[in-house]
Amino acid sequence: MPENQSNRSLFWAGVRATLPLMTSVAPFGMLVGASGLTAGIPAGVIMAMSPVVFAGSSQLLALQLIASGSPALVLLLTTLVVNLRHVLYGISLAPHIRSLGRGWQWLLAYFMTDEVFAVSISRYNQDEAVAQPNLHWFYLGSGLTLWSGWQASTAIGLLLGSQIPASWGLDFAIALTFIALVVPALADQAAVLAALVGGSLAVLLSRLPYNLGLVTAALGGILAGMAVDLGWLSRNRAVKQGEEENIR
């Protein structure tokens, strides 16, 4: 990889890395637009969510809650819990954008979604050895691409409305994107365990109120990965083996 690529080439690399994700972001955005309309929510409110909130899964959840007549406090609390994972993303990204000015940091914060985070953090980690100082242009290219696609697809969903049948399974498309992003990251036992524990707990804890099950499951998966990564388990095993040998 050539060192010190230009801002422009990094920006376009970010665009190119994110475009394939449109195949699933677009149906998901259409689903958000269409589902709100079917539930009788004003089109202006549905459309405003996409630029103001810019977080797909919490938008879909909020529209379901509005449709079922939930009070404002429940909506805001759900948004807080469902989007708590962004704190983990922010903490992970922070060391990479430490040297940027406040303006850049505030701009990049706005584009911090699952997809942009996953695409950008793998690029940051990959290029760490080369010390590429302008990788935030890659992030910006990825963020703007996802943002444009999200706004456009929500609008299309509003236009098509109830013409989109549920059997298309548009919400499944986002799961496929996450599979495409996660599987290449399963490089060692620790990562595989984190994925398996996180996934299993999410299913087992899905009955917890306000989507707390998702956050708890994620923490469980992270702890499982850490246990292997930091040798919490293998150190114990080594100690036990040592003890057994001493006994002999």
Place this chain on the structure above:
Amino acid sequence: MNEASLFLVVIGMGVITYGLRAGSLQLGERLPHWPWLNSFLRFVPVAVLSAIVAEVTLLANNTIDLSPVTNHRLVAAVLAILVAWRTRHVLLTIVVGMIAFWILQGISF
């Protein structure tokens, strides 16, 4: 809620979401370089995204469905995982998964 209060709720949701995003970037700058913290952060994307995948794939109408006969999402997801594992190709993974899902849905009609 009327339309005006819905707009206020949307603005509230936006403030909360942006607050989490911008706040954590500022917080992250002040965090020390502890090995356990680095390890914690390494597993964040894998654990969070796997949890969402499992929820969307294995829970149909809030009940756990592990049967490959009735749960078309499960079969399509396993196929997508295989494609992602062998090719590491994002677009191919999504397309194969979605087409498999549609075919299975079509067969069961």
